[in-house]
Amino acid sequence: MIIGIDIGSTTTKAVAGEGGFIVKTVKTKASDAVTSATGALGKIIIESNLSISCVEKIIITGAGGVMINNEIFGITTHKIDEITAIGLGGMYLSKRDKVIISNIGTGTSIIEASKEKITHLGGTGIGGGTIIGLSKELLHTTTFEHILSMADIGDLTNVDLLIEDISDSGISFLNKKSTASNFGKMLDTAKREDVALGIVNMVYQVIGMISVFAAKSRDASCVLVTGNGSRNLIGQKILREISELYKIEFEFPADAEYATAIGAALSES
Ligand SMILES: Nc1ncnc2c1ncn2[C@@H]1O[C@H](COP(=O)(O)OP(=O)(O)OP(=O)(O)O)[C@@H](O)[C@H]1O
Ligand SMILES: [Mg+2]
Structure with missing residues (x-):
């Protein structure tokens, strides 16, 4: 399972992707980027009744993403710029190319x-x-x-x-x-x-x-x-x-x- 985390200026959103589809979404709000990202990850795992070992990779984006530079709980994190993420997400939601x-x-x-x-x-x-x-x-x-x-x-x-x-x-x-x-x-x-x-x-x-x-x-x-x-x-x-x-x-x-x-x-x- 791949987790996408968007640390926005106001709220943090996280989704779980499996085989090119989105299977779970959560929202959180915390005062700093690290608490937002770890909180969103924890929430998505607990609400999906999964174990952390199911998470292959975490991909972070959004204004607060620059604050995350290391692994999160031993899981590799990657970053993607926000504009690309919005573009890919928009194509997925619109079902258009x-x-x-x-x-x-x-x-x-x-x-x-x-x-x-x-x-x-x-x-x-x-x-x-x-x-x-x-x-x-x-x-x-x-x-x-x-x-x-x-x-x-x-x-x-x-x-x-x-x-x-x-x-x-x-x-x-x-x-x-x-x-x-x-x-x-x-x-x-x-x-x-x-x-x-x-x-x-x-x-x-x-x-x-x-x-x-x-x-x-x-x-x-x-x-x-x-x-x-x-x-x-x-x-x-x-x-x-x-x-x-x-x-x-x-x-x-x-x-x-x-x-x-x-x-x-x-x-x-
Ligand atoms: N229930 C809500 N709680 C908080 N904000 C809300 C709510 N409903 C609507 N909003 C509005 O949504 C805005 C935040 O939207 P969103 O989470 O998409 O932004 P963001 O990703 O944090 O910011 P950005 O993408 O500009 O960095 C807030 O400024 C607020 O006006
Ligand atoms: Mg945003």
Whole structure:
């Protein structure tokens, strides 16, 4: 069995691969890379009812991977760069040999992956970390579920300047409910829930638009969304609205948050 461990800036993900397939996934959160990696390995072994002798190899990736330079519990560890891991994981999850991936983690990276080549097209520092950071300051919470439940009942018209605020009709292909300026209205009477939605909306609109431009620049009609940010239902809805306007489809595969760890586990099979 091969274990792929992705030590991300915020969370650590580990998966077990066997014969080119993923058989188990786990998530952990620890303050340092070594504790994250050993904790994730322990969790995956115990939850799978396996012994450590079943593990042939550990392949590490992610921002925290540089901190691991030795064997872990006597098992050989290899490293793979994060962009390659996201590309391989994206192809596995999409079941396609060519795919554009928008990996929404703490920040966001956009990758074009094919059997021949994996290319980092670019990205943005806007991501899940932006939601947490702005929420800490503006909403006085960093609990992700709480931020989302507030956003769920928020009213964007109290925060964003919409096309309908500045024009009697749509502009170009934008409809009246499209955002003209994120936080461009910001009424004094706006509630915390409205601000929560404004934050999530801004983050996903930025990610959606750079993903659209990346896809169009590569003649692609579809973007696979991975990372923890793929699982956010409000974010998915915002990306689907962009999809309708720009005719680029967004796909949210199962196990999207494990894409990077999956790519690591499958990189040598
Ligand atoms: N239940 C959750 N717990 C923690 N973060 C969550 C949760 N749900 C969504 N998130 C968001 O996901 C982000 C982390 O995503 P992910 O684990 O994919 O990133 P990462 O791999 O640690 O970071 P990066 O790839 O940018 O180095 C957090 O910033 C947070 O906004
Ligand atoms: Mg990541």
